[in-house]
Amino acid sequence: MSPDQILKKIAGIRRMERGGLSTFTRLNRRGKRVSYHVHNVWVNGHNRTRYVTASDVPALKRLLKAHEKFRNLVERYADLVVKRTRREPLVVTNREQKSRPEENPIRVVSVRISR
Numbered sequence: 001m002s003p004d005q006i007l008k009k010i011a012g013i014r015r016m017e018r019g020g021l022s023t024f025t026r027l028n029r030r031g032k033r034v035s036y037h038v039h040n041v042w043v044n045g046h047n048r049t050r051y052v053t054a055s056d057v058p059a060l061k062r063l064l065k066a067h068e069k070f071r072n073l074v075e076r077y078a079d080l081v082v083k084r085t086r087r088e089p090l091v092v093t094n095r096e097q098k099s100r101p102e103e104n105p106i107r108v109v110s111v112r113i114s115r
Contacts, residue, residue, distance in 0.1 A: 017063035
């Protein structure tokens, strides 16, 4: 797949969600098993958690998969660009081609202050 094709696929991803989905099961007060779903996401250096209703779980799973697909496509795009870059010769700028002129030696200047 070419880099342009990958970019088109990336642009085709319209909705996505970061993070992970966890499902927990516990016993309620009546002794019945109850499942609940938690969406965890890292935001500004903190883990944010929100509870998700059972009816929203399938949609959230699709959004999480879309983000995973996005990350995989970006990784593939970067790999192709790096591979192409490594095939090309490194460009040397004019500044690097010129040899450095000899630097002036440090001059010590003494100043007399009269009072």
